[in-house]
Amino acid sequence: MNITLKIWRQKNKQDKGKFVTYKLDGVSTEMTFLEMLDYLNEKLIKEGIDPVAFDSDCREGICGMCGLYINGRPNGPQKGVTTCQLSMSVFKDGDKITVEPWRSKAFPVIKDLVVDRNAFDKLIQVGGYISANTGAAPEANSIPVKKENAERAFDSGTCIGCGTCVAACKNASAMLFVSAKVSQLALLPQGQIEAKKRVLDMINEMDKLGFGNCSNTGACEAECPKEIKLTNIAKLNREYLKAF
Amino acid sequence: MDKFLGSSVTKKFVMAIAGLFIILFLLVHLGINFLLLIDDPVPFNSAAHFMANNVVVKVFEIVLFAGFLIHIIYGIILQIQNWLARPSRYKKTAFSQTSFFSKYMIYLGIIIGIFLFIHFINFYFVKLGWVEGDHENFYGMANDLFHLPLYIVIYLVSFLFLAFHLNHAFQSAFQTFGLNDRYTPVIKKIGLTYSILVPLGFSIIPIVIYFFK
Numbered sequence: 001m002n003i004t005l006k007i008w009r010q011k012n013k014q015d016k017g018k019f020v021t022y023k024l025d026g027v028s029t030e031m032t033f034l035e036m037l038d039y040l041n042e043k044l045i046k047e048g049i050d051p052v053a054f055d056s057d058c059r060e061g062i063c064g065m066c067g068l069y070i071n072g073r074p075n076g077p078q079k080g081v082t083t084c085q086l087s088m089s090v091f092k093d094g095d096k097i098t099v100e101p102w103r104s105k106a107f108p109v110i111k112d113l114v115v116d117r118n119a120f121d122k123l124i125q126v127g128g129y130i131s132a133n134t135g136a137a138p139e140a141n142s143i144p145v146k147k148e149n150a151e152r153a154f155d156s157g158t159c160i161g162c163g164t165c166v167a168a169c170k171n172a173s174a175m176l177f178v179s180a181k182v183s184q185l186a187l188l189p190q191g192q193i194e195a196k197k198r199v200l201d202m203i204n205e206m207d208k209l210g211f212g213n214c215s216n217t218g219a220c221e222a223e224c225p226k227e228i229k230l231t232n233i234a235k236l237n238r239e240y241l242k243a244f
Numbered sequence: 245m246d247k248f249l250g251s252s253v254t255k256k257f258v259m260a261i262a263g264l265f266i267i268l269f270l271l272v273h274l275g276i277n278f279l280l281l282i283d284d285p286v287p288f289n290s291a292a293h294f295m296a297n298n299v300v301v302k303v304f305e306i307v308l309f310a311g312f313l314i315h316i317i318y319g320i321i322l323q324i325q326n327w328l329a330r331p332s333r334y335k336k337t338a339f340s341q342t343s344f345f346s347k348y349m350i351y352l353g354i355i356i357g358i359f360l361f362i363h364f365i366n367f368y369f370v371k372l373g374w375v376e377g378d379h380e381n382f383y384g385m386a387n388d389l390f391h392l393p394l395y396i397v398i399y400l401v402s403f404l405f406l407a408f409h410l411n412h413a414f415q416s417a418f419q420t421f422g423l424n425d426r427y428t429p430v431i432k433k434i435g436l437t438y439s440i441l442v443p444l445g446f447s448i449i450p451i452v453i454y455f456f457k
Contacts, residue, residue: 008335019335072338098336105329168340170347171326203251212329213252213322216416217346234424240253241422 001027001093005040007052008100010109017109019098033076033086034059034066053112059084061225064160067167068113069100074167074223082162082225102163104172105210119209120161120177126205127198128181130190149187156184158226165220165228171212176220178202179236180228186239196243203240252325255318260417262315267414267438269308274445280390281452285383292382296371316357323350345408346416352409359402390453399450403443410439 002025010017024040031039034056041051057065061082068083070076076086091097101109106119145153157180165176182199185191191198214233221230276295279288295301345352366389370377377385389395414435418424423431 069334072334072336073340077338100334100336103330103332103334105331170330170342172329173326203253207250207252210329212326213256215322215326215346215349216412216419217342219340219342222340222342230419231424231428234419234422236422237253237257237420238422240251241257 001029001088001091001095003027003036003091003094004096006096006098007113008109009052009112010101012111013108027088029087029089029091031088032059032084033068033070033088034084036088053110053114055114056084061085062160064162067102067162067164069102069167071098074102074164075225080225080227082160082164085225102167104163104166104212106172106174107163107166115163117161117163119174119211120163122209123174123178123202123205124161124181127194127202128185129194130185131193132190143189145188153184153187156180156187156228156232159184159224159228160226162225164223164225166211168219168223169212169214170217170219171215173214173220174206174209174211175214175233175236176224176228176230178206179232182239183232183235186235195239199236199239199243203236252322255322256420258314259318259322260420262311262318263413264417265308265311266315267410267417269311270442274442277446277449280383280386280449283457285381288383288386289381293380296379312360316353319350319353343412343416346412349409349412352405355405356402356409359398359406362398387453387457390450393454396450396454400447403447406446407439407443410443411436414438 002023005022005024006019007022008017009020022040022044024036024043027036027039034054037052037054044051054068055065057063059066061084064082066083067074068076070083070086075081075083077090078086099113101113102115102117103109104115107115107117110116159177159180161177163177166172166174169175182202185198186195216230216233218230221228276288276291279291282288365375367382367385369375370385371379373379390399415428415432418428418431418435
């Protein structure tokens with residue numbers, strides 16, 4: 001099929017950036033979205049044009065590197081998928097596809113579609129860890145965990161830190177990401193040692209990094225490729241009250 | 245402690261507490277407004293007199309004004325921070341499945357704020373003596389206003405926007421308090437019911453007065 005791509009091109013952090021339109025023939029419905037971009041880049045390189053910069057790593061939806069804002073939605077029109085899992089079969093011949101980077105003060109654009117998501121690393125650095133003794137791994141069953149809590153912690157733990165929540169939120173808030181980590185660790189015995197410090201430090205850091213405030217719109221939950229629930233944010237708020 | 249007071253989550257707690265207080269107050273206000281439907285002006289005027297002069301109510305009035313001010317000021321601060329968090333907007337945005345009215349809370353709030361100001365000019369400022377009028381006969385004043393078609397239109401539109409605002413506000417406040425779990429479906433239903441019935445109750449009064457009194 002033939003498609004028209006309107007892609008955000010930006011040389012570096014300082015550049016103002018603009019949209020450039022590319023016509024692309026011979027796109028297969030069996031391609032993934034990123035394979036389609038690879039195909040575009042091959043063509044651009046042959047024509048002597050600087051290829052479009054975009055992030056990717058695992059290309060199987062677990063590393064959280066590849067997020068793009070496609071046709072006005074993070075990761076495109078399919079529900080519960082990362083950008084690399086998005087199939088070109090959801091598009092039709094003749095479609096015009098607009099591709100933008102995540103836009104948020106905390107995630108500045110480095111080049112084209114690549115953004116700097118160090119802000120998430122900083123959030124994890126201040127609280128996304130537990131204290132554990134070094135040495136041999138302890139016997140797994142020596143610390144009992146309620147089945148329900150283990151499952152909920154696992155659900156929260158499936159967050160891959162891709163930044164979709166920030167991209168989707170009208171306020172560019174990182175509450176879903178922070179709440180997933182806080183909830184996951186608050187539900188497990190191993191997370192109790194730093195529980196209070198974690199929630200206070202992570203919220204404080206989140207505010208400092210320039211993310212917006214959560215206004216409970218639920219856009220993050222609707223767009224999250226790992227379908228992290230809004231109940232995590234409620235849990236985060238409870239943990240915050242407890243920490244005071 | 246400093247960190248706690250200035251944080252985004254604390255601001256949201258304060259917004260939600262102030263908002264819920266206003267939600268409670270609206271119920272009281274609606275109850276008194278229903279007295280306007282009675283032909284005798286005495287019950288409404290005595291209720292208004294009681295609200296204006298009772299010491300306990302006066303204390304609540306201060307709390308209520310503080311609630312309104314905090315809700316408005318924090319709402320504006322949070323919104324400005326939210327705009328600043330995305331200095332460069334998306335060029336193309338599609339609909340994403342959100343609580344629909346949540347996207348427009350600041351605009352709805354501004355419209356409600358304008359109505360509140362009109363309402364103050366019509367009644368509260370009269371009580372304070374800043375605007376001319378008989379502050380012992382709010383019944384008559386309300387009746388006069390509810391016979392002006394333009395005022396009724398402004399009134400009804402304001403309450404429609406209040407309904408939209410409340411539709412998100414109620415459930416959002418409980419989410420902020422961390423009460424989103426097994427009770428969420430019930431809270432959402434109560435919020436939806438409240439956001440329809442209370443503005444509807446306020447809206448029926450001028451319509452009845454205009455056409456039947």
